[in-house]
Structures are given as C-alpha cells and as structure tokens.
Amino acid sequence: MKSRVYIESTIFSYLAARPSRDPIIKAHQVITRQWWDTQRKYFKFVISEQVLREIEAGDRAAARRRIELTVGMPVLDVNDEVMALARRLVLKRIVPATFMGDATHIAAATVYGAAYLVTWNCRHIANAELRTAIDRLCRNGGYSPCIICTPEELIVDE
Incomplete structure (x- = not known):
C-alpha cells in the first residue's frame, strides 16, 4: 500500500x-x-481545500498551471476537526496567528493520517526547531504526527 x-x-x-x-x-x-x-x-498524493485556496490565488496563468498539477488528487476537507487542531497550533504559539494557513496544512495532514507532509515552507512548517512541539501537540491531541519534509528528503531508491 502506498x-x-x-x-x-x-x-x-x-x-x-x-x-x-x-x-x-x-x-x-x-x-x-x-x-x-x-x-x-x-506515493498517494493528497491535497486539501487550503492548498486549492492558495494555488488559485495570484496570476491567472500561473494559477491555472498550478491547478492542472492537482488533477486527480483527492482533496481533503478543512473541517471542524482540522480547524480545531490548527487553532491549537496557533494558541500554543507553534505557528504564528498570522500564518493560520500553515497551521491548517499541518492539521489537515495530521487529522487525515498522512504519513508525510511535503513542503518548501521551512519557516513555519518544515522547521526542525518546531518539530518537537508539533509532534507533542499532535500526540497530546490523540493524533499520530506526520513526517514533515522537503522533496529532497522523501526519496524511494529506484
């Protein structure tokens, strides 16, 4: 299973x-x-409604290119459970309140049981300094935290 x-x-x-x-x-x-x-x-790639909101913004041609890349990917709902975990990440000051979208990505990946969250956002998501706090908060909430990494860290040898 992927x-x-x-x-x-x-x-x-x-x-x-x-x-x-x-x-x-x-x-x-x-x-x-x-x-x-x-x-x-x-792997089985998934995205969330938060991803769609972000990639639909900006220049229309660029947004269209980004959206085309998501065709066929399951879209995870940003539901009350996801938002509750995202708010906890902000309340505990793990993610700044002005970056609720970043907290939402972490929460969606966690709530839906993703094994990995792949990102180039190394300030508020793939940040080694935040990793322990993110994991602890997720575990205390009854979730198994996902592994947050950049693309160069998630490699299956061919």
Missing part, C-alpha cells in the same frame, strides 16, 4: 513557476521537478 503524502502549496508553486534567477530557488525548482517526475509513482 503511503499518503500531503502536498503543500509551495510544491505546486515551484513546479509551475518560470525558472528563477535566484540560485537557491532555481535549485529547489529543479529538485522539485525531479522529485515529482521520479517519486510520484511510489
């Missing part, structure tokens, strides 16, 4: 964007494209 992987909106942004001039962003784009092309077959 592991469920929650794909956060930054992944679609890197996949759909024009090549960046910034060397770090450009490297992330290349890594993301290689990961997407080689690793998709090993």
Whole structure:
C-alpha cells in the first residue's frame, strides 16, 4: 500500500513557476521537478481545500498551471476537526496567528493520517526547531504526527 503524502502549496508553486534567477530557488525548482517526475509513482498524493485556496490565488496563468498539477488528487476537507487542531497550533504559539494557513496544512495532514507532509515552507512548517512541539501537540491531541519534509528528503531508491 502506498503511503499518503500531503502536498503543500509551495510544491505546486515551484513546479509551475518560470525558472528563477535566484540560485537557491532555481535549485529547489529543479529538485522539485525531479522529485515529482521520479517519486510520484511510489506515493498517494493528497491535497486539501487550503492548498486549492492558495494555488488559485495570484496570476491567472500561473494559477491555472498550478491547478492542472492537482488533477486527480483527492482533496481533503478543512473541517471542524482540522480547524480545531490548527487553532491549537496557533494558541500554543507553534505557528504564528498570522500564518493560520500553515497551521491548517499541518492539521489537515495530521487529522487525515498522512504519513508525510511535503513542503518548501521551512519557516513555519518544515522547521526542525518546531518539530518537537508539533509532534507533542499532535500526540497530546490523540493524533499520530506526520513526517514533515522537503522533496529532497522523501526519496524511494529506484
């Protein structure tokens, strides 16, 4: 059985964007494209309503490219249970209140039992400093926390 992987909106942004001039962003784009092309077959990718809200914003052409990448992926509801966990992440100051969307990604992946949450958001989501607090809060709420990582950390050798 394939592991469920929650794909956060930054992944679609890197996949759909024009090549960046910034060397770090450009490297992330290349890594993301290689990961997407080689690793998709090993996992069951899912997104949430929060992902859709985020990738639909901005330039219409870019939004269309991002949305096309999600075709066929199950969309997880951002329900009361997800929002309750997201609010706890904010109340405990693990995620800043101004970044409720980031807390919602963590909560959706956790509530729906994703094995992994893949993101390039290393400030509020894939942040090693926050990891213990996120895991503890999830476990205290009766959830099994997902592994939060970047694409370059989730590799199945072929």
